[in-house]
């Protein structure tokens with residue numbers, strides 16, 4: 001029997017990352033779950049009782065280059081292989097106009113959203129090359145448009161999307177994709193509703209509030225399933241692509257399940 005796939009998922013303590021980890025384990029993969037705070041409760045969730053995949057939590061801040069090298073080193077030491085890296089950890093702050101924001105917060109945003117994926121990819125590449133593995137970068141619609149008050153986030157996500165193309169160009173043995181996960185009911189959306197008014201235009205603040213009020217935010221499992229499928233099964237033809245979670249090229253395959 002083939003050894004289970006081993007996948008590093010950052011930002012796994014809640015939200016989309018926790019959903020990716022659940023889907024990977026349901027598909028039998030080993031999930032190395034990275035976050036700054038401990039992963040709580042995954043073992044006791046009823047829908048995971050039938051999950052066969054292992055959970056291996058690692059506490060790390062992806063803004064720290066040595067911590068990123070440790071995550072990859074510990075994974076390969078524990079499981080002898082690495083099949084995929086999902087760069088999901090992200091942060092929105094600072095929510096502030098460029099003229100008013102704190103430069104230290106702006107820099108930390110880029111450390112987390114952009115440099116973390118770079119550090120992890122750099123350490124992971126030799127192991128991913130060896131198995132024809134995959135890198136899934138969780139991007140955003142904000143990579144494509146400017147939203148007032150989100151300058152660090154929009155710039156970081158645009159750069160992360162281009163970093164994905166760069167990976168595809170330099171590492172053809174690895175399949176690298178950027179995924180737009182949709183507008184998802186997580187702590188990040190709660191922060192937008194709380195910190196956005198007065199910084200974003202009234203029209204945009206009202207839009208995000210109305211998505212919540214009308215129950216139109218996505219469940220994290222929706223992009224979680226797509227990201228898990230991409231980590232385990234994305235074909236080489238998608239290398240370097242920016243994909244929407246509803247991309248028709250993914251629909252049929254994702255319907256069939258998150259596993260290979």
Ligand SMILES: NC(=O)c1ccc[n+]([C@@H]2O[C@H](COP(=O)([O-])OP(=O)(O)OC[C@H]3O[C@@H](n4cnc5c(N)ncnc54)[C@H](OP(=O)(O)O)[C@@H]3O)[C@@H](O)[C@H]2O)c1
Nearest residue numbers: 011013014015016036037061062089090183184186187188
């Ligand atoms: N929610 C949306 O509508 C939406 C839309 C587009 C894109 N996205 C993207 O989707 C990804 C997940 O977002 P989410 O909505 O699930 O957000 P979330 O609920 O705020 O979760 C963010 C996750 O990232 C982790 N994290 C943050 N900073 C970290 C760091 N320095 N090192 C390690 N882990 C860190 C957090 O854990 P700790 O705090 O424990 O470290 C948490 O597990 C992000 O990249 C986000 O930009 C979300």
